[in-house]
Each structure stands twice: as C-alpha cells, then as structure tokens.
Amino acid sequence: MPEHIVHILPEQVASQIAAGEVVERPASAVKELIENSLDAGARSVSVEILGGGSALIAVADDGSGMTRADAILSLRRHATSKIRSAADLSAIRTLGFRGEALASIASVSHLRMQTRRTADEHGVEVAAEAGNIEDTRTCAMAAGTRIEVRRLFFNTPARLKFLKTLATEQGAIAEAFQRIALANHHVAFHLTADGRTIFDLPRANSALERFRQAFGPRIASRMLAFDLDRPGIRAQGLAATSQESFATGRMIFTFVNGRSVRDRMLIRAIEQAYQTLIPRGRHPAALLFVAMRHEDVDVNVHPMKTEVRFRNGGAVFDVVYHAIRDRLADQTENAPVATLVDTSAAGCEAPAPSTDDAATGLITTASMGEDAGAGQSANASGDSVANPRGDAPLRLVPDAPNQAAFQRPLSLAYDRDARSGGGAAHPPAPIPMYSRLRVIGQIFAGYIALETEEGLLLIDQHAAHERVTFEKLRRELRDGGIRTQAMLAPVSVELNPARASQVHGALSELRAMGFDVEPFGPTTLLLKGAPAVFGPEGGAKLLADMIESMGDNESGFRGGGEAAFENWLKQLACHGSVRVGRVLELAEIHSLLAELDRTEFKTNCPHGRPVHIQFGRGQIERMFRR
Numbered sequence: 001m002p003e004h005i006v007h008i009l010p011e012q013v014a015s016q017i018a019a020g021e022v023v024e025r026p027a028s029a030v031k032e033l034i035e036n037s038l039d040a041g042a043r044s045v046s047v048e049i050l051g052g053g054s055a056l057i058a059v060a061d062d063g064s065g066m067t068r069a070d071a072i073l074s075l076r077r078h079a080t081s082k083i084r085s086a087a088d089l090s091a092i093r094t095l096g097f098r099g100e101a102l103a104s105i106a107s108v109s110h111l112r113m114q115t116r117r118t119a120d121e122h123g124v125e126v127a128a129e130a131g132n133i134e135d136t137r138t139c140a141m142a143a144g145t146r147i148e149v150r151r152l153f154f155n156t157p158a159r160l161k162f163l164k165t166l167a168t169e170q171g172a173i174a175e176a177f178q179r180i181a182l183a184n185h186h187v188a189f190h191l192t193a194d195g196r197t198i199f200d201l202p203r204a205n206s207a208l209e210r211f212r213q214a215f216g217p218r219i220a221s222r223m224l225a226f227d228l229d230r231p232g233i234r235a236q237g238l239a240a241t242s243q244e245s246f247a248t249g250r251m252i253f254t255f256v257n258g259r260s261v262r263d264r265m266l267i268r269a270i271e272q273a274y275q276t277l278i279p280r281g282r283h284p285a286a287l288l289f290v291a292m293r294h295e296d297v298d299v300n301v302h303p304m305k306t307e308v309r310f311r312n313g314g315a316v317f318d319v320v321y322h323a324i325r326d327r328l329a330d331q332t333e334n335a336p337v338a339t340l341v342d343t344s345a346a347g348c349e350a351p352a353p354s355t356d357d358a359a360t361g362l363i364t365t366a367s368m369g370e371d372a373g374a375g376q377s378a379n380a381s382g383d384s385v386a387n388p389r390g391d392a393p394l395r396l397v398p399d400a401p402n403q404a405a406f407q408r409p410l411s412l413a414y415d416r417d418a419r420s421g422g423g424a425a426h427p428p429a430p431i432p433m434y435s436r437l438r439v440i441g442q443i444f445a446g447y448i449a450l451e452t453e454e455g456l457l458l459i460d461q462h463a464a465h466e467r468v469t470f471e472k473l474r475r476e477l478r479d480g481g482i483r484t485q486a487m488l489a490p491v492s493v494e495l496n497p498a499r500a501s502q503v504h505g506a507l508s509e510l511r512a513m514g515f516d517v518e519p520f521g522p523t524t525l526l527l528k529g530a531p532a533v534f535g536p537e538g539g540a541k542l543l544a545d546m547i548e549s550m551g552d553n554e555s556g557f558r559g560g561g562e563a564a565f566e567n568w569l570k571q572l573a574c575h576g577s578v579r580v581g582r583v584l585e586l587a588e589i590h591s592l593l594a595e596l597d598r599t600e601f602k603t604n605c606p607h608g609r610p611v612h613i614q615f616g617r618g619q620i621e622r623m624f625r626r
C-alpha cells in the first residue's frame, strides 16, 4: 500500500521524469548536445554514434568550453548560463534555456564530459552515472567540449523498450543532425555511425552551398533563392522550381530564428505557394528561414522545443506565402537565356548524367500527377448544345503585358550565391523565354518543338494555353470580375433534365465565370455572352462542358468558397484551351509562346503538369555516340 503522503521527489527521480520529456530517443539527445555546442559558439561540431545512439553518442566541439565549476554544475537540473530571470524567457536568443538537457541525459546514461576554455591551462573531465558524479580529474585537450553518452536509457527499461530498430534510430539521428546543419551553414559538421561517415559538411558560405553539400548538386541547382523582408518578419531561403516535386513533405525544412520547428502553418504557407504549380498530392522542396523579433515568438511551448507559438501567425503566413509565391511567379528572372550559352559550353564534354536523367534521357524531372484534369472527359451526360463548335480557337488578340509588378527585395549576396549554384556538371534547368527560341515546328499536332542552346524543348500546347487562360481569368477576377463578350446571337443550350434544376440553381456561379445566361424554360438556358478570354464562338460548347464538369464535382454545382471557384476556373481554362490534336499555324505558335512568356507560373499548367520538357543536347549527342 503506498503511503498517501505528499513529498518532494529526489532530484535524480525528477531528472528522470524530465528526461522522459526532453530525451525521447537518442536523436533528441543528439539534438540537445549539438545545440549546446552551437550555443557555445562552436565553428565545428563532430558527432559519433554507435548502435543507433544507444551504445554511444559522442559530440565534440571547438566552442567556449567550461570552467571546472561550471562543468560540474551543468549536470544539475536547472543549471544554465543562458537565462537569468523569468523576463528573459520572453526573448530567448539561444537554442537552449531551460538547463534541463544535460541533467536529463546524464540521469539516464553513463556520461563523460571533457571541457576546456581557451584561457585555461588544462581541461577537466567529469564522469557521471545515472546523474551521480563519480569522478572529476584534469585532462589534456584542445579548447572546446566533448561529451560522451553511453548506454542511454540503461536505467529506464520502459523507455528502452520503445526504441525502434537501430536503423530507425540512426535515421532519426541523421535527420536531426541534417536539420541543424542546414540552419548553420557557417559551422562544419561531421557525423559518423558505427565508424562510417554519414555526413561530412565543411563550413559553407551560404545556405545554398550547405544544401548542395547535404543533398547533392542536382537538386541544389533547381533551388530558387527567395527573400522577403517585412517590418518585424523576414522570410528567406530556397524553394525548388515548380519542375520538381516530391511524394512526401520531407524535403520541406522550416526554421524560426535559427531553430528547427515543425509548424503546420509554415508548411501550409509553403505548400500553398505551390498551388496549381505542382500536381495535387505532391510536395515541394523548401528551406525556409523565418527571422522575427524574439518577443513575437514563444519558443517555450514544447518539451523538445520543436514547436513555437507566434504572436501574429497570420502575418507570418502572409510573408512566407508571398516570399515563395512571388518568386515562383517568374522563375525566369534569375536565369536569363544568356546564361544558357555559358553553361552549354561544357555540353560536348558529356558529363556523367545523374541517375534519373540517365534513365529517362530528360533533363527535367517534372513528375506527372494523377490529377488528369477534367478536360479529357467525354460529353456523355446528355447535355446537348444547340450550336456545337469544334475546337477552342487560339486567340491572336494581343494582350496587355503582364502588369503584376512583383516587389522583390534586393538581397544581392544571397542571389549571387544562388546564381553560382549550378556547377559545371549540373547546369541548372532555367526556364527559358520561350518566344526567343527557334521554332522547329509542331509534332503530333500537340507539341511545339523548340531549339534551345541546351537541347530540344517540347511544349505541351494544351498545358501552355491552359496556364495562359487560367491566369487571364484570375487576373480579370481580381480586377473586378471575369469579362463577358456578347454572342452575335443568343444560343439556346439544352440541359440534361436530371440536372436542369441544379443548373438553374447555379446561375450566379455561371455568371461569375463570365457566362451571360438566362433560364429559358425548365430544361433550357439561353446563352447571350461567354467569357471574353475565349471569344464568343465556342461559348455554348464551353458552357455545356462546364455544366458537365460542375455536375461531376463532389460539391456539386454550388462549390462554395474561393478554393472551389478556383477549381472551376481551372476547369474553365482547361475546356476553353486549345487541345492536343489541333494543328497550329506558325503565327498561332508564335502568339502562344509570346503570351506564355507574359504569364506568371508559366512552367506548369494549373493542374501542376509541366508545360515543357527538355532533351539535353549532350544526351542526344551521346545517343549518336558522338
């Protein structure tokens, strides 16, 4: 029978309880130890693990080191050099601040610490078991600190039982290590596991260089630098071009004031910036650094400090979203066609292609999504059109040049880093000005073939036109509403009786899309005008197609909300755009390319499929064994 008497737990038990929160698994111990090294101003951190971290975690740094007294004190709970009072908690500038990590780790392991300040003649070595200091002696060592943690969780069998396989724990360590390394490019990092080097990251000059060290030159050459500085909040970093996408969100890294955080809102802001640019269900690669006033973010909300709370989350969302979205809007900017000439000079050298390039013969790695768009569905619902017309015409009417002015802050150092990022063996895949390229012709009545300095470029005419019309529709919508052009004569459109009443209930939605419609009997609509972007000729067919895809929509004819309406605009753009299968005149090709160059997000159709793919010159030459 337990005695029901309240008592204060012994320090050691309290530490073990805290350890349960702070040190969930070996990776959390690694993270805490590395963060201590960074807080100590280390320029180089090296980590060694054995047995997935359970047998040994050793972290050595060249940071400030500690005095003998501090080394001993540091293993006690709530011993910290980083804050002094509760007031300091409201503006934390270091990674650590609770003074719990070392005590927690020590309480569940055999720990040995060696540390020396530059000013001191000798170092000191402290050995502890389950948090009890067993031995203290002087030692010879270079300035800095080395902490060895053996047999983690040896005295907490419950925790030990919950550890995953060695490989999983090692993977978690490598990921935690990588996240910290990405945020601290000016520090050298080294990780070995069971004697094998996993990461060897020398000091880097930029986040991009560190990114390249960590993930290789191919993907690094596809990253665009972004930087948006607003009062109190700055969002900068690297975002992959929309030609890249990934099956999971694991290539998204978010940091707030240098601290790696998992924050749903930040991730949503990034993903949203890629909306309509990459296929639904796919994810971008991004490295995001948010810098803000320390008072505006609370980092003291999570035991492992991996979550934060923003004072004004909406403002942070906006800055992050716009920083990336505006950068993606014109991916041409930092990669003018002129640079193509330079990089292609090395083209005949036939550099070793990266694996996926070699497999497909493509430079691009744009991935096709499942989302096939509504365009391919046949008109099977029974809605019939009084004046059916074949194909959507390509409009030659010159459009006003794209007015959207994007305010991109000057961040020269960062941009310069980004531009030199290619490396000869992996020329970046810049987005060309299509209209400046030589038109070879049209193939399969669906693709426009262009010659670039890099090779052969094919444009999907439907995807291209779809993006052009979608952006026009969106712009009109922003500027007060989709413009309608009157038909020469009203046309009656017969409705499928099964759907007629629903359609009649959705007239305001159809009108918002630019259809000037009126009910004309129970199963008939009278169409007097159609969205001007497409011209009036195909209006009736377009309306029938739209009615059909709206009916197939999950939410029915009443979408509700901006997202649903945007979805309908995508379908409208799709139905109204030139199809694969239509032979284009040369003048139409030139007009389409010119329009495309004036269009934001021109690299992908609104469903996220690529507008162009490129066959590298080197690859073509290799196929001919030149």
Ligand SMILES: Nc1ncnc2c1ncn2[C@@H]1O[C@H](COP(=O)(O)OP(=O)(O)O)[C@@H](O)[C@H]1O
Binding pocket: 032, 036, 037, 039, 040, 061, 063, 064, 065, 066, 074, 079, 080, 081, 082, 095, 096, 097, 098, 099, 100, 101, 102, 103, 144, 145
């Ligand atoms: N690698 C290191 N180099 C220098 N000092 C260290 C190092 N690791 C820990 N310390 C000292 O030990 C103290 C306690 O560390 P820790 O338990 O992680 O708490 P916190 O980081 O929250 O202060 C730190 O405040 C710091 O003064």
Ligand SMILES: [Mg+2]
Binding pocket: 032, 035, 036, 095, 096, 097, 099, 101, 102
């Ligand atoms: Mg710490």
